Amino acid sequence: MxxxxxxxxxxxxxxIGGLRTALFSYLWAKKNGGKFVLRIEDTDKARNSDEATQxxxxxxxxxxxxxDGEITYQSKRxxxxxxxxxxxxxxxxxxxxxxxxxxxxxxRETQMANKERTKYDGRYRDFEGTPPEGVEPVIRxxxxxxxxxxxxxxxxxxxxxxxEDILDDFVIARADGSPTYNFVxxxxxxxxxxxxxxxxxxxxxxxPKQIVVYEALGFEIPKFYHVPMIHNQQGKKLxxxxxxxxxxxxxxxxxxxxxxxxxxxxxxxxHGDQEIFSMDEMKALFDPKDINKSASIYNTExxxxxxxxxxxxxxxxxxxxxxxxxxxxxxxxxxxxxxxDALKERAKTLKELATxxxxxxxxxxxxxxxxxxxxxxxxxFEVLENFAVKLNExxxxxxxxxxxxxxxxxxxxxxxxxGKIGNPLRxxxxxxxxxxxxxxxxxxxxxxxxxxxxxxxxxxxxx
RNA sequence: GGCCCCAUCGUCUAGCGGUUAGGAUCCAUGGUUUUCAUCCAUGUUACAGGAGUUCAAUUCUCCUUGGGGUCACCA
Numbered sequence: 001m002x003x004x005x006x007x008x009x010x011x012x013x014x015x016i017g018g019l020r021t022a023l024f025s026y027l028w029a030k031k032n033g034g035k036f037v038l039r040i041e042d043t044d045k046a047r048n049s050d051e052a053t054q055x056x057x058x059x060x061x062x063x064x065x066x067x068d069g070e071i072t073y074q075s076k077r078x079x080x081x082x083x084x085x086x087x088x089x090x091x092x093x094x095x096x097x098x099x100x101x102x103x104x105x106x107x108r109e110t111q112m113a114n115k116e117r118t119k120y121d122g123r124y125r126d127f128e129g130t131p132p133e134g135v136e137p138v139i140r141x142x143x144x145x146x147x148x149x150x151x152x153x154x155x156x157x158x159x160x161x162x163x164e165d166i167l168d169d170f171v172i173a174r175a176d177g178s179p180t181y182n183f184v185x186x187x188x189x190x191x192x193x194x195x196x197x198x199x200x201x202x203x204x205x206x207x208p209k210q211i212v213v214y215e216a217l218g219f220e221i222p223k224f225y226h227v228p229m230i231h232n233q234q235g236k237k238l239x240x241x242x243x244x245x246x247x248x249x250x251x252x253x254x255x256x257x258x259x260x261x262x263x264x265x266x267x268x269x270x271h272g273d274q275e276i277f278s279m280d281e282m283k284a285l286f287d288p289k290d291i292n293k294s295a296s297i298y299n300t301e302x303x304x305x306x307x308x309x310x311x312x313x314x315x316x317x318x319x320x321x322x323x324x325x326x327x328x329x330x331x332x333x334x335x336x337x338x339x340x341d342a343l344k345e346r347a348k349t350l351k352e353l354a355t356x357x358x359x360x361x362x363x364x365x366x367x368x369x370x371x372x373x374x375x376x377x378x379x380x381f382e383v384l385e386n387f388a389v390k391l392n393e394x395x396x397x398x399x400x401x402x403x404x405x406x407x408x409x410x411x412x413x414x415x416x417x418x419g420k421i422g423n424p425l426r427x428x429x430x431x432x433x434x435x436x437x438x439x440x441x442x443x444x445x446x447x448x449x450x451x452x453x454x455x456x457x458x459x460x461x462x463x
Numbered sequence: 464g465g466c467c468c469c470a471u472c473g474u475c476u477a478g479c480g481g482u483u484a485g486g487a488u489c490c491a492u493g494g495u496u497u498u499c500a501u502c503c504a505u506g507u508u509a510c511a512g513g514a515g516u517u518c519a520a521u522u523c524u525c526c527u528u529g530g531g532g533u534c535a536c537c538a
Binding site: 007008009011041043044046047101104112115116117118119138156159160161162165166170171173174175176178180181182184185200201202203204205206226228229231233235236237263266267268269270272273274275292293294295296297298299301302304305306308312343344345346347371375407411417418419420421422423425426427432433434435436437438 | 464465466467468469470473474475476477485486487488489496497498499500501502530531532533534535536537538
């Protein structure tokens with residue numbers, strides 16, 4: 001069974017890049033009928049917070065990504081790590097290093113001055129004497145000093161590292177006894193049965209270290225997929241400084257989960273020419289072998305397009321619910337179907353949809369000067385008044401077509417073009433030159449409100 | 464700097480030795496529309512450079528250049 005994982009450290013909100021690897025992991029597990037588990041890497045007490053964990057969970061919930069089973073917290077697994085540290089010590093695969101920080105810094109400086117690569121020199125690797133006083137030792141693992149470490153990567157292919165180039169006896173437990181990242185990651189992944197690791201390729205150079213741990217402990221090495229980074233417009237790794245990297249910000253901006261997910265799945269991954277993927281399609285079609293090798297630049301133009309697409313295809317009753325977050329309450333509006341049908345084609349975000357709705361529902365308090373100049377010329381007021389008279393005489397009106405017929409009769413009787421009534425009427429009703437179809441607008445407003453707005457407009461602009 | 468990764472339209476990408484290098488987005492133009500938007504149609508724009516291998520390279524190899532990542536008692 002395929003078991004994948006997402007293992008964030010709770011230092012802040014869920015990042016758009018993290019979400020993408022989480023999505024890939026989730027999809028790959030689901031496609032294989034496997035499991036997708038969540039592990040919180042909260043070993044750095046200083047930087048972690050519960051709020052961050054909650055934020056990640058909140059984002060997952062919004063997007064409909066659900067982790068299988070219990071959430072694992074590294075902070076609760078100290079005993080396990082301690083056990084393996086002891087095991088490695090007992091087996092002679094790890095050792096205590098009494099080098100002080102000052103000594104280590106000095107060593108690094110010399111190496112840098114000599115333009116050598118900075119690495120621990122292994123001075124305590126086979127130390128048998130009496131340890132120096134007053135130094136709490138760290139524990140280092142005995143890493144291979146020569147030979148190759150090959151990462152069989154599902155995205156990059158086989159990546160070969162020379163042990164002498166990149167490895168030294170790295171620290172697996174700090175002076176205070178707490179284990180370090182590369183050590184616990186390998187243990188947790190192994191113990192949790194993770195056999196397919198999909199993560200950012202910034203971890204690729206960590207992987208040899210983790211392989212050292214796997215091998216020292218006799219664990220089976222998982223399949224790795226290192227997915228390329230998402231870059232900002234400057235071509236650098238996307239970071240918090242680039243703005244709008246918090247997943248929940250997208251909710252606030254009025255993006256739909258399915259749009260964001262669809263956008264993200266297509267960043268660095270593709271399936272032929274297909275652009276639109278439902279969650280079910282993603283689950284059926286996703287395969288990490290189709291992940292690109294190169295980084296992609298974060299650019300939201302396509303996200304807007306996708307979001308517009310999904311808004312158009314969202315049922316009105318669902319939109320009514322979603323608009324509640326944007327202070328638009330249409331729940332009991334009798335013309336909400338007409339309203340949303342007319343507006344959802346023109347909104348790129350829910351926020352825009354809310355604004356558009358507000359512009360229709362609210363009686364205009366002012367009129368765009370340019371629109372007034374353009375629309376209220378010639379006999380425009382006469383046209384509007386003729387229209388108002390006919391509208392007033394009409395029986396109960398409901399459908400857009402019924403309003404359209406009245407417009408038509410005015411146009412015919414006065415022998416004018418449709419623009420002669422359309423433009424002034426639009427400005428009268430909406431206060432500006434653009435907007436949804438007038439038939440629909442009037443049907444939404446109803447006869448009384450329509451008449452009121454026409455009257456207001458004439459009063460305000462006929463001088 | 465050492466090590467590692469990467470390189471097709473502005474952007475997201477298809478391509479897996481022989482294609483007029485395809486799609487999407489963006490942009491422009493036209494059509495539809497009483498307006499705007501939607502929608503439809505059309506158009507502009509790409510294989511980083513240089514050597515090989517081959518009858519044939521965007522595709523395979525090497526080099527150069529460019530970009531990125533990573534080098535902690537952080538994760």
